[in-house]
Amino acid sequence: MTSISLPDTMTAIAIASPGGPEVLRPVRLPVPVPGEGEVLIRLEAAGVNRPDVFQRLGLYPPPPGAPETPGLEGAGTVVALGPGAEGFALGDKVMALLPGGGYAEYAVAPAANCLPVPDGLSMVEAAAIPETFFTVWTNVFDRGRLKAGETFLVHGGASGIGTTAVQMASALGAKVFTTVGGAGKIEPLKALGAHRVIDYETEDFVEVIKAETGKKGVDVILDMVGGDYVQRNVACMATEGRLVYIAFLKGAQVDVNLMAVMLKRLTITGSTLRIRSVAEKAAIAASLRENVWPLLSSGRIRPVIDTVFPLADAAGAHARMDDRGHLGKVVLSI
Ligand SMILES: NC(=O)c1ccc[n+]([C@@H]2O[C@H](COP(=O)([O-])OP(=O)(O)OC[C@H]3O[C@@H](n4cnc5c(N)ncnc54)[C@H](OP(=O)(O)O)[C@@H]3O)[C@@H](O)[C@H]2O)c1
Structure with a gap:
């Protein structure tokens, strides 16, 4: 391993037992060691995602071999290279899609799942990118095959995923519709590029989509809601439409x-x-670098940051996720 000098231990957040935000507690853990093809990153920020909330609740355990520490993404400086790690050097600023372990001062990531931080982005913004950008790209553009000129509906428009999908799809030439809970979320979503924002508390999205598309329906839907939305999505899809869960x-x-x-x-x-x-994941990273990084570098799209909490207050960050008042991403500053 090639590295700068490193401490033996670090502060990380542990899930004391499944439960509310208060079960997230700072602990001391050994600094992880990068393996074959991996880098060690000294994190400056880590993104919070809904899957972390499910992990905290005991509903989404880490896959075998992944760290128990929550956190699927982060941004920081490469401080050690495992054997065979390529593409980055000590001192490089990167953002990483992590197998887990982001709520910590140091995290290990496969070098192939790291991306350079585009010019003009803060480390808090960079940390908020990987999980939603990888997810939106692979589901909307790979699986959903969304193309310029097509129509696209994303539910949960105010979520980390939603704010990413609205911006990416509109920047790449689709006409974007989205649903949100509450009138206060309408104007911010329009500003991100949504053609029409549907407040599901007062409007029926099926009726709005039919009216807006001349009864044709939308070409692609990205859905995180399920339940009764499944039938309603089918009802407002165009011929040859793609519904992605x-x-x-x-x-x-x-x-x-x-x-x-x-x-x-x-x-x-x-x-x-x-x-x-x-x-x-490396293949998705390569597609993002080619198709989306120029849009981030030019400022055409930018992660939406709702709130930043210190690492030690990961519980506060999760309480913010639990109350569903957020718009965009909640981030931990480390
Ligand atoms: N498949 C994958 O690979 C993958 C990867 C990442 C995330 N995800 C999933 O994508 C979804 C969004 O993730 P995120 O991190 O962007 O989440 P998030 O920011 O917490 O947003 C979730 C949004 O969904 C809406 N919502 C509707 N019904 C809800 C309910 N019963 N409980 C909570 N929220 C509800 C809320 O907006 P309103 O109040 O406006 O309705 C909320 O803002 C999550 O379900 C997550 O598990 C999947």
Whole structure:
């Protein structure tokens, strides 16, 4: 291993037992050692994502071999290189899609799952990028095959995923619709590039989509809600539409009439990022670097930061996620 001088231990956040935000507690852990093809990053910031909330609740355990410490993304400086780690040098500023372990002063990542921090972005902004950008790219553009000139609906527009999907899809030439809970979230989502923001508390998204598209429906939907949204999504999709699932906040067990799937030749698909191989994530990283990094460098798209909490107050960050008042990303400053 090649490294600068490192401490033996670090502060990290542990989940004391499944429960509310208060179970997130600072602890001392050994500084991790990078293995084959991995880098060690001294983190300056780490993003908070809904999957971390499910992990805290005991509903989403880390896959085998991943750190118990929560945290799927971060940004910082490369301070050690494992054997065979390529593409980065000691001192480089990177953002990383992590297998876990982001709520800590140091984290290990495969070098192939790191990306350079584009000029003009703060480390807090950089830390808020990997999990949602990788997820949106692979689901909306790889699986959903969204193209310029098509129509796109993303539910949960105010989420980290939603704010990313709205910006990326509109910057790449799609006409974007999104749903949010509450009128206060409408104008900020329009400013990010949404053509029409639907407040589901007062409007029926199926009716709005039909009216806005001349009854044609949308080409691609990214859904994290599930439940009764499944049938309603099918109802407002265009012929040859693609419905992509990344979560089921209202439930995965549904009773659906599939007739329209056949008649409209729809595709229903989905994926989860965390369990995919380092090589698959590296391929997504390469696509992002080619297609999205120029948009980040030019400032055309930018991660939306809701609130920044110190690492020691990870519990406060999770309380913010739990109250669902956030718009964009909650980030830990380290
Ligand atoms: N498949 C994958 O690889 C993958 C990767 C990352 C994230 N995800 C999933 O994508 C979703 C968004 O992640 P995120 O980190 O961007 O989340 P987030 O910022 O916490 O946003 C979730 C949003 O969903 C809306 N929502 C609707 N019903 C909800 C419910 N029953 N409980 C909580 N929120 C609800 C809320 O907005 P309103 O109040 O406006 O409705 C909330 O802001 C999560 O479900 C997450 O698990 C999947």
